Amino acid sequence: MIVRSCRIGFALAVLAGCGRDGRSAADAAPPPPDGTSRPRVVFLGTSLTAGLGLDPSQAYPALIQQKIDSAGLAFTVVNAGVSGETSAGALRRIDWLMRDPAAVLVIETGANDGLRGLDTDSLEANIQAIIDRARRQQPPPRIVLVGMQALPNYGLGYARRFRAVYPNLAKRNRVPLVPFLLEGVAGVDSLNQADMMHPTAAGQRRVAATVWPVLERVLKGTA
Numbered sequence: 001m002i003v004r005s006c007r008i009g010f011a012l013a014v015l016a017g018c019g020r021d022g023r024s025a026a027d028a029a030p031p032p033p034d035g036t037s038r039p040r041v042v043f044l045g046t047s048l049t050a051g052l053g054l055d056p057s058q059a060y061p062a063l064i065q066q067k068i069d070s071a072g073l074a075f076t077v078v079n080a081g082v083s084g085e086t087s088a089g090a091l092r093r094i095d096w097l098m099r100d101p102a103a104v105l106v107i108e109t110g111a112n113d114g115l116r117g118l119d120t121d122s123l124e125a126n127i128q129a130i131i132d133r134a135r136r137q138q139p140p141p142r143i144v145l146v147g148m149q150a151l152p153n154y155g156l157g158y159a160r161r162f163r164a165v166y167p168n169l170a171k172r173n174r175v176p177l178v179p180f181l182l183e184g185v186a187g188v189d190s191l192n193q194a195d196m197m198h199p200t201a202a203g204q205r206r207v208a209a210t211v212w213p214v215l216e217r218v219l220k221g222t223a
Helices: 002-018 060-070 087-097 111-116 120-134 156-173 201-219
Strands: 040-045 076-081 104-108 142-146
Touching: 040 060, 040 087, 060 076, 060 201, 087 120, 104 120, 104 201, 120 142, 120 156, 142 156, 142 201
Parallel strands: 040 076, 040 104, 104 142
Antiparallel strands: none
């Protein structure tokens, strides 16, 4: 368990620290119109969601779109991932993202907070504010929260507090939770790119397989 935790921690450290693509959240271009009237599933996230280092079609939101289509569900995925972003940056973007209504909002944020050892109360407050803002939309979107883990080098106490943020928020807000986005991927050489920062195409497929069961229930109205 110690070895696996260290490998996960290393993968997250490099991911969060070096996963920048030179853009700030404010510089990122808005998601383009999809040209359809189908309800939108918006993925708010970091470079993990953006699919840094891969073709956009290989990022897990695009793979989720394939699963949606195969299931005969009428939704359009919007990938709103920005590399290097903290939960504070995600909060600053949410008003902009919600200018076009979302049917479902998938929230993936926190890896960069954990790398920097940022206060877990601030992380929790930022995600709560994102949820609150999203729910001001009428009708409000359904929300899926995606969990992340912190680095082991900040101590077990910090790691426990960090990990607890996500189930606490999910319970308080009664939203479905994906416990850990990188389950089965973090620290696995064959599922990460050469920089050991970001999942390979195969790793992204594993991530999509982790997210899909939770999201599918939401899209079908059974969650």
